[in-house]
Amino acid sequence: MLAAVAVRQNADDPLSGLELRDVPVPQAGPGWTRVKVKASSLNMHDVWTLRGIGHDPKNIPIILGCDVAGVTDKGREVVVHPIIADPDAGRGDETLDPNRALLSERHDGGFAEYIVVPDRCLVDKPAHLSFEEAACLPVAWSTAYRMLFTQASVTAGDKVLVQGAGGGVASAAIAMAAAAGVTVYATSRTEAKRQLALELGAHAAFESGARLPERVDAVIETVGEATWAHSLRCLRPGGAIVIAGATSGTAPDADLGRVFYQQLRVLGSTGSTRHETAAMLRLLASTGLRPRIDRVLPLERIHEGFQAMIDGELHGKVVISVP
Ligand SMILES: NC(=O)c1ccc[n+]([C@@H]2O[C@H](COP(=O)([O-])OP(=O)(O)OC[C@H]3O[C@@H](n4cnc5c(N)ncnc54)[C@H](OP(=O)(O)O)[C@@H]3O)[C@@H](O)[C@H]2O)c1
Structure with missing residues (x-):
């Protein structure tokens, strides 16, 4: 499958380390679910990774993308809660787990056709939102x-x-x-x-x-x-x-x-718990709020989206649509 992979870190030219590569389709182990990515959105976090800020070089190469909406192998339409962590290790708050990871930090992210995530990261996609809109929500x-x-x-x-x-x-x-x-x-x-x-x-x-x-x-x-x-x-x-x-x-x-x-x-404040992600989605469902999208691009044009983000041109999110 096609994926946007961070292969190098460069503080001055972050996008030079982002490559489109053909990689194997991931298989879900026990307690994990495979999701067909329908849409994923860009974040500053991806740029920090490519610049070498807050991301261990040992975890390169890695597929970027921490905001994902898609469909599980069983047909469930989901938003992926992007924090992989153990609530017990954080005294009930998974964002306080010292070993927590945002999707794309230690586990491959969503700029790809498929992703595998822990079962507890799956949250139902609100019906009133498109996959493109839903993919703007988990992180920001x-x-x-x-x-x-x-x-x-x-x-x-x-x-x-x-x-x-x-x-x-x-x-x-x-x-x-x-x-x-x-x-x-x-x-x-x-x-x-x-x-x-x-x-x-x-x-x-x-x-x-x-x-x-x-x-x-x-x-x-x-x-x-x-x-x-x-x-x-x-x-x-x-x-x-x-x-x-x-x-x-x-x-x-x-x-x-x-x-x-x-x-x-x-x-x-960093990230959110699964409970907060679900509560945010309920707030949007009850108020009809929806995120603003600046542009939707195919995976092949992801560099163009990141350049616009770095240049500060955006009025809303850049979404990658994966047919
Ligand atoms: N802790 C977390 O869990 C978490 C989650 C998401 C994001 N973040 C971090 O939060 C930050 C914002 O993320 P984002 O995705 O919202 O980024 P963003 O869309 O790029 O927004 C950054 C905003 O900061 C303002 N800004 C930038 N430079 C400025 C300057 N020199 N003077 C005044 N305003 C300036 C701009 O607002 P105006 O153009 O309107 O002035 C810009 O729109 C990033 O550093 C990101 O890594 C953290």
Whole structure:
């Protein structure tokens, strides 16, 4: 079968290490299920792997792709929960299993015709979503769900700032928070993405770093260095900043004085539990929310999709459709 395989890591030219190869169709062992991939979507995580950031070179070559929707050998339409981990090893929370792995880190991912995954990773695909839409959800939307509703515990009536509105996690957070009755402020560097934030349900959208009309209960942060100081300034005393990514850099001025004096809570967040992935899908089913797709490409044109992502051109997800 055809697959997009990470064969080398190169910090400056990540896409040079991504090759389309003919590989054997995988067989499912006990407790695992084979899924015919119908669609998979691109994430920054794939680019980090190709750049050699956070991915052990020992696990190269590996098929990339951590967002998958497809059909099992028995005909069940599924979304693949992308975390392979043991809840018991994480004291009931699989994201805290020290040995957890995201699909494509130690197990082959979904940029292929077939994938094998642990049975517990299978979640029913909501009927109202196409395979292309469903393939946008497991990583970005589940991550955003955990940040909002588990880590920050936001509820209707709360106020939230989402930094970098154009991002996959950020745009999902805006849409779900607004649907849950939260007042959402968003920032973005571009007018087009601020407009997108308003379309997704944000109460107001501002240039990155702009003063907000009021302090917020929580900040959803994936941008990192470029927005960290602003995120801290926007919180009410006792507010929470939930951080799941640092696209612009990982080492901002910590501003510890503000953290302790305002009693701010800094909460890291990574991935989601299977329960949170399923809850996110139920939220979409009950609200009719759906992800925005920028373009759908065949596997043969995957490099073009990644280049657009690296160039920051996207207004939604890039989906690989596998007939
Ligand atoms: N921990 C987890 O489980 C998890 C899960 C998913 C993603 N992540 C991480 O979270 C980060 C975001 O992921 P994503 O898929 O949402 O990425 P993305 O779609 O590329 O979004 C990143 C956003 O950050 C903003 N941004 C980038 N550079 C900036 C700068 N210099 N100044 C201000 N804003 C800047 C941009 O927003 P504007 O253009 O709108 O300003 C951009 O849209 C990545 O680092 C990713 O690895 C982590």
